[in-house]
Amino acid sequence: MKKSLATILFTLSVLMLFPSSVLAKVQYGEGEIVVGKNEVVVDDLYVAGKTVRIEGRVEGDLYAMAENIFVTGTITGDTTAIGSDLTIEGSIGQDAYLFGRNISLNRAKVSDSLHMAGQSVNVSSDTLLGGSLLSAGNSIRSDATVARSLMLAGRSIYHNAPVLGEARLAGEDITLGPKTSINKDLTYFLSPENGTIDNQSSVKGVTNVVTEPETWKQKQTIDEQNRRNFGYIWRIWSYVSMLLVGGVMIWLLKKPLNTAVSSLHNRSLNALGSGLLITILTPPALVLLSLTVIGVPLALLALPLYVILLYTAKIVISLAIARTVFSAASISKTTPLFEMFVGVTIFHLLKLVPVGGYFIGMIATWIGLGAIYLPLKQTK
Numbered sequence: 001m002k003k004s005l006a007t008i009l010f011t012l013s014v015l016m017l018f019p020s021s022v023l024a025k026v027q028y029g030e031g032e033i034v035v036g037k038n039e040v041v042v043d044d045l046y047v048a049g050k051t052v053r054i055e056g057r058v059e060g061d062l063y064a065m066a067e068n069i070f071v072t073g074t075i076t077g078d079t080t081a082i083g084s085d086l087t088i089e090g091s092i093g094q095d096a097y098l099f100g101r102n103i104s105l106n107r108a109k110v111s112d113s114l115h116m117a118g119q120s121v122n123v124s125s126d127t128l129l130g131g132s133l134l135s136a137g138n139s140i141r142s143d144a145t146v147a148r149s150l151m152l153a154g155r156s157i158y159h160n161a162p163v164l165g166e167a168r169l170a171g172e173d174i175t176l177g178p179k180t181s182i183n184k185d186l187t188y189f190l191s192p193e194n195g196t197i198d199n200q201s202s203v204k205g206v207t208n209v210v211t212e213p214e215t216w217k218q219k220q221t222i223d224e225q226n227r228r229n230f231g232y233i234w235r236i237w238s239y240v241s242m243l244l245v246g247g248v249m250i251w252l253l254k255k256p257l258n259t260a261v262s263s264l265h266n267r268s269l270n271a272l273g274s275g276l277l278i279t280i281l282t283p284p285a286l287v288l289l290s291l292t293v294i295g296v297p298l299a300l301l302a303l304p305l306y307v308i309l310l311y312t313a314k315i316v317i318s319l320a321i322a323r324t325v326f327s328a329a330s331i332s333k334t335t336p337l338f339e340m341f342v343g344v345t346i347f348h349l350l351k352l353v354p355v356g357g358y359f360i361g362m363i364a365t366w367i368g369l370g371a372i373y374l375p376l377k378q379t380k
Contacts, residue, residue, distance in 0.1 A: 028273030033066075035073065044077070046280075048273040052083075054090065061094075065276060069100070071108075086118075095131070103137075105144075113148070121154075125161065132165070143179075150182075166205065176201035239348045246315045246340040254336065261320045263374040264367070271370025274377075275313065278369050282306055313368030314361075318343035320371065321364075 025041055027033050028048040035041060039056035045063070047054075052066040054073045061077035069083045076093040086100040091109040096116075103118040105127045113131035114123075121135050125143035132148040141158045142150075149165040157169055160177025166184040172191040180201035189210040190197060199207075249257060264271055286302055289295035319336075322343030326334055351361040 026277065028270065030269040037073070046277060048276060049269065063280070065273075171195070174198070235348065235352075239344065242315065242318070242344050242348075243341060245311070246318065246344055247337055249312070249315055250336045250340055257316065257319060259375050260316045260368075260371040261323060264320050264371050267374060268367060271367045271374055272363065273370065274373045275366030275369030275371075278373065279310075279366060309369065309372070310365060313365050313372060314347065315340075315344075315368070316371050317364045317368035318347040320368075321346050 025043050026046045028046075030050060032051040032053065033047050033049040034053045035045070035047075035056040035058065037055045041056070041058045041060070044060035045054075045058045047063070048065040050066060051068045052064045052070070054062065054064070054069075054071045054075070057074045057076075059076045062071075062075045062079045062081070064071075064079075064081045065083060067084045069081050069086045071079065071081070071088045071090045071092075074091045074093075078094045078096070079088075079092045080097045081088075082099045084101045086098050086103045088096070088098070088103075088105045088108045091111075093111050095112045096110045096114045098114075098116045098118070100118045102120045103116050104122045104124075105114075106124045107126045108124075109128040109130075111130040114129055114133050114135075116135040117137060119138045121137045121140045121142075123129075123133070123142040123144045127144040129144050130147050132151065133142060133144070133146045134149075134151045135142075136153045138154055139156045140152050140154045142152070143160050145161045146163045146165070150159065150163045150167040150169075152159065152168075153170040155171060156173045157171040158175045158177070159167075159169075160175075160179045163180065163182045166187070167182045168187045170189040172195050174188060174190065174195075174197040176186075176197075176199045178200045182201055182203045182205065185205035185208060186199075186201070186203045187208040187210060188197060283306075286299045286306070289302070290299035319340055320343070322339040325342065325346065326332070326339065347361075347364065350364070351357045353360060
């Protein structure tokens with residue numbers, strides 16, 4: 001049943017989104033992946049690895065996931081990049097969506113809007129932005145002219161260049177340098193505790209300072225407490241339910257579980273790439289399938305199966321985590337149920353890590369999906 005489910009979902013995604021062999025290109029591996037200076041990819045490019053270098057030309061959209069990502073070539077479509085260190089020095093023909101620890105744009109060109117989220121974000125003065133700049137991070141510095149709106153949120157914000165639209169800023173330490181000119185309104189929100197702004201800009205519109213009334217603070221305190229209480233209940237329920245489902249799966253599907261976990265040996269990056277593709281491709285494939293009369297029942301059937309597959313992936317990765325820990329500690333006398341208990345516990349503790357917990361859980365789920373798919377691929 002699991003083989004049929006994963007095969008159907010992955011095949012359906014590929015057939016619906018890639019109707020011909022030249023419609024998209026997929027590359028992933030554990031080392032460095034390079035699109036050379038003289039190389040032209042005439043389709044969308046999906047790439048994942050430890051290091052990704054795009055030095056050539058991609059005539060389509062780019063989807064990249066790696067520890068280090070360098071784009072010095074030309075992307076004619078949108079660019080979506082997720083990684084630790086992102087360096088953009090090339091040309092992006094449409095929107096850019098960048099998520100990472102350190103994000104740097106130098107001598108880059110983004111023809112449409114630039115969206116970023118990271119710990120440290122830096123946009124140099126020789127970068128050309130044809131649309132809006134929207135960014136969130138701990139430290140944000142922008143010296144590039146913004147063709148439309150500027151929207152920044154972070155602890156430390158520095159901008160020193162013209163803004164041809166409006167500007168909206170929220171932070172603890174905000175600086176608008178002397179080169180800043182805002183054609184429309186400026187709206188900023190300072191942190192209630194020790195928030196400061198150094199505004200050397202010229203504003204043609206209205207400058208609005210957003211304050212936080214005392215009644216809002218009280219309401220936010222109550223809402224925050226309610227959200228926290230609900231979060232505690234949800235985490236406990238999620239933990240207990242996964243333990244129960246994991247125990248049942250060990251009882252009924254012990255062999256397929258062991259096969260999936262074993263497939264991760266020295267192939268975690270392959271599993272990550274496969275799981276990421278399945279996660280990205282399946283939802284739009286189901287939407288496209290539901291647009292046809294005959295496809296509606298199939299889409300309604302495949303959707304719950306896809307949700308079950310995602311949940312199963314979390315159980316697989318939990319079991320893999322436990323066995324990795326026991327192997328590192330040279331512990332051999334364990335039972336499958338105890339391994340499941342330890343793995344699920346570690347998985348949920350990792351999800352509690354501030355900020356990064358969500359991404360850890362998401363990446364772990366992708367690896368679990370890949371672990372389910374890789375054995376099916378080998379049997380073909």
